[in-house]
Amino acid sequence: xxxxxxxxxxxxxxxxxxxxxxxxxxxxxxxxxxxxxxxxxxxxxxxxxxxxxxxxxxxxxxxxxxxxxxxxxxxxxxxxxxxxxxxxxxxxxxxxxxxxxxxxxxxxxxxxxxxxxxxxxxxxxxxxxxxxxxx
Numbered sequence: 829x830x831x832x833x834x835x836x837x838x839x840x841x842x843x844x845x846x847x848x849x850x851x852x853x854x855x856x857x858x859x860x861x862x863x864x865x866x867x868x869x870x871x872x873x874x875x876x877x878x879x880x881x882x883x884x885x886x887x888x889x890x891x892x893x894x895x896x897x898x899x900x901x902x903x904x905x906x907x908x909x910x911x912x913x914x915x916x917x918x919x920x921x922x923x924x925x926x927x928x929x930x931x932x933x934x935x936x937x938x939x940x941x942x943x944x945x946x947x948x949x950x951x952x953x954x955x956x957x958x959x960x961x962x963x
Contacts, residue, residue: 887925887955888917890946894931896938910942914949924952 890910891899898905900913918924926946930939939956946954 886923887927887953888914888922888951890914890926890928890942892928892930892934892938892942894933896934898942907941907945910945911949914946914951918950922951924950926951926954927957928954929957 888901891902893899898907898910900910901917903913905913914926918926928939928942928946930942943954943956
């Protein structure tokens with residue numbers, strides 16, 4: 829009696845194309861859902877505070893440099909235009925939060941004027957960034 833040998837051509841290949849598709853979908857999802865906060869490139873010495881907490885990454889940022897120049901949305905703005913500019917940005921999708929980023933050498937009256945203009949523009953919460961603020 830002869831034994832018949834059968835040749836089987838079974839392949840042990842694994843199709844990885846669905847895996848690659850899923851990796852790309854996850855990559856796109858995380859790229860779209862991640863928010864990046866980039867501060868302006870100003871050399872500022874932020875004031876320190878022991879009770880500092882993280883600021884919202886969606887807060888509108890207002891900068892005051894050492895020379896006292898005010899920047900709203902990275903554009904220089906005169907003092908009398910701050911209120912209008914902040915109001916327009918808050919209406920166009922702001923969440924009512926403003927973060928004032930200032931230098932330690934800026935006079936207190938200048939900081940108070942900027943905070944006051946932001947509040948008059950309709951900002952619900954106005955905060956001042958410190959060294960420990962990282963948001």
